Amino acid sequence: MMGMEFKAAILTTAVLAILLCSPALAQKSPPVSVALPPSTSPAPAPAPHYVDLAALLGVAGPFHTFLSYLQKTEVIKTFQSQANNTDEGITIFVPKDSAFAALKKSTFSNLTGDQLKQLLLYHAFPKYYPLATFRNLSVLNPVNTFAGSPYTLNLTDNMGTISVQSMWSKPKISSSVYATDPVAVYSIDKVLLPMQLFSKDPPLAPAPAPAPQSGASDLAPSPSGGKEGGKDKADSTSAAYRVGASGLLAAVAGGLMLLW
Numbered sequence: 001m002m003g004m005e006f007k008a009a010i011l012t013t014a015v016l017a018i019l020l021c022s023p024a025l026a027q028k029s030p031p032v033s034v035a036l037p038p039s040t041s042p043a044p045a046p047a048p049h050y051v052d053l054a055a056l057l058g059v060a061g062p063f064h065t066f067l068s069y070l071q072k073t074e075v076i077k078t079f080q081s082q083a084n085n086t087d088e089g090i091t092i093f094v095p096k097d098s099a100f101a102a103l104k105k106s107t108f109s110n111l112t113g114d115q116l117k118q119l120l121l122y123h124a125f126p127k128y129y130p131l132a133t134f135r136n137l138s139v140l141n142p143v144n145t146f147a148g149s150p151y152t153l154n155l156t157d158n159m160g161t162i163s164v165q166s167m168w169s170k171p172k173i174s175s176s177v178y179a180t181d182p183v184a185v186y187s188i189d190k191v192l193l194p195m196q197l198f199s200k201d202p203p204l205a206p207a208p209a210p211a212p213q214s215g216a217s218d219l220a221p222s223p224s225g226g227k228e229g230g231k232d233k234a235d236s237t238s239a240a241y242r243v244g245a246s247g248l249l250a251a252v253a254g255g256l257m258l259l260w
Contacts (some may be wrong), residue, residue: 050084051183057094060177061187065100066123073113075120082126082146089128089182090146093164095171095191103191107202115197121147122166122194128182131173134162151194164188167195168202 054076057067070076082090100108111119124146129137135157137143142152154165162173171190178185193202 050080051178051180053080053083053092053183053185056178056185060185061094062097063094063187065097066094066120069108069116069120073117073120075117078121078146079124082124083183086182088126089184091125091127091129091184091186093123093171093173093186093188093192094177095123095188096174099171099189099191102204104203104205107198111197118147118151119192119194119197121145122151122153123192128184130179130181130184131162131176131186147194151196153192164192166192168193168198168200 054067054071057063057070067076070079079090079092082088108116108119122145125143126146134155138155138157141154143155145151145153156163156165163170164173169190169192171188171192173186174189175187176184177187
């Protein structure tokens, strides 16, 4: 009897196991959605803003002569590359057009291509210097320029008036054209002339002839001319009167003598 019960228990257990394992009867679990964490990658950095030196010099100034030399020698590319180097930057001293006009044209036409490049590089420091740093910078005189040694400049700060001294010229910084790190551009009233390129002080251009002044017409009477003319006329009239009176007296005297 107990054997029958044991068999029945085993049969029941087997049936239950079959039912639980059947795919048709097994309960399907709902799919689990996994939320992904938000992206934590940083946004791309904006492209750095670079100053277009050719465009800047083209609208400021007038610096057309200096810009023309920069473009002719391609030194503008060297300056622009340095301006884009935000670690060092650049400081440029730009002569006005009048500074070039004050020198004879032969001053620059006699330079070779390499010498002209050196002259242009001589007008820049390969580092950004705001005006506030020039007082301390003058202590380091002489300061190397972009042209390298021995092309140096001496700086002086006299009560805020900053001068840039080369061998044959000592221009003052007349204005700050642009001064935002990494680019500083300062206007000067003379061309920087190093002794390495000029053995003596280059001659100045001849001064322009003064414009002729429009004077009074030769035909127009002068303020004093009228008086003098009137005086001459009066003198002539007086002389004629005196001559006439003398003649009349002589005639009367002659008549009296005839009566006697």
